[in-house]
Amino acid sequence: MDNKELKSEVHNYWNKQTCGTQFTKKEKYTKEFFEEIEADRYSKEPEIIEFADFKSGNGKKVLEVGVGAATDFLQWAKNGAILYGIDLTPEAVAYAEHRLKLYNLSAIEIKVSDAENLPFEDNFFDIVYSWGVIHHSPDTPKALSEIIRVLKPGGKAKIMVYNRKSALAYIFWIKHAGLKLKWNLSVADILWNKMESFGTKGYTTDEALELLKGKNVDTIKIATTITFYDKLKRFNIFMQLFAKLVLLLMDSKKAGWFLTIEFNKK
Numbered sequence: 001m002d003n004k005e006l007k008s009e010v011h012n013y014w015n016k017q018t019c020g021t022q023f024t025k026k027e028k029y030t031k032e033f034f035e036e037i038e039a040d041r042y043s044k045e046p047e048i049i050e051f052a053d054f055k056s057g058n059g060k061k062v063l064e065v066g067v068g069a070a071t072d073f074l075q076w077a078k079n080g081a082i083l084y085g086i087d088l089t090p091e092a093v094a095y096a097e098h099r100l101k102l103y104n105l106s107a108i109e110i111k112v113s114d115a116e117n118l119p120f121e122d123n124f125f126d127i128v129y130s131w132g133v134i135h136h137s138p139d140t141p142k143a144l145s146e147i148i149r150v151l152k153p154g155g156k157a158k159i160m161v162y163n164r165k166s167a168l169a170y171i172f173w174i175k176h177a178g179l180k181l182k183w184n185l186s187v188a189d190i191l192w193n194k195m196e197s198f199g200t201k202g203y204t205t206d207e208a209l210e211l212l213k214g215k216n217v218d219t220i221k222i223a224t225t226i227t228f229y230d231k232l233k234r235f236n237i238f239m240q241l242f243a244k245l246v247l248l249l250m251d252s253k254k255a256g257w258f259l260t261i262e263f264n265k266k
């Protein structure tokens, strides 16, 4: 499958069900619908709030790449960002438009676009934020280069990608390969084939640094966070004990599913 076909797969997967929307049964586009999605998101992923630092967007030109159901996008808007958002799917863009309108908020622009070809001029944004998106895009290095291109000198990128050497990734491998005796498959194979949209990748801290090598960036900060997902919090106590064991065997500084990347453009 070439990158064009792969991107079409990614588009179709996320356009069918925007992430987060599976956690509510409330009527689509209502306040209750969005509020349930928000409560669910920040209870499972509270680390987003500190990482994003939505207040820092006040009065700044902020671009969110891959808005999804627009839960974080709404927080940027509430905090007074001069806001732009894109997503590969019309479904996500429609969520973002409805969501802001419900709160009488607005963005300068929300549109269907590709992270690998951002429709913005060079040196334009103070902040580019992207949570859980560019590892789904076939050419992740291109998406990263685009983020750097549209940032102003001194502007800040805040990105989260999945960590391939995390407790969750290993547990996922045990489920989809280990227990099925498919030991020839790697963790990367399993993420590619089984984690959300087809072609999902996970990176290690060193690989994330490598992606930034030679780029026009400094003050790089890469970290991993042990998440709700690594702890198998959705599952029963035995599964949670198993997750604890896996985590005990790992270096806790590197074992988290969320790999956050921050840097400034020089």
Ligand SMILES: C[S@@+](CC[C@H](N)C(=O)[O-])C[C@H]1O[C@@H](n2cnc3c(N)ncnc32)[C@H](O)[C@@H]1O
Pocket: 010, 011, 014, 015, 018, 019, 020, 065, 066, 067, 068, 069, 070, 086, 087, 088, 089, 092, 113, 114, 115, 116, 130, 131, 132, 133, 136, 137, 138
């Ligand atoms: C896991 S969801 C994350 C959405 C949102 N950031 C969140 O945290 O809920 C992945 C999103 O990335 C979008 N996406 C994937 N590839 C993309 C690309 N090349 N350009 C723009 N958006 C993309 C999908 O359409 C989907 O909405």
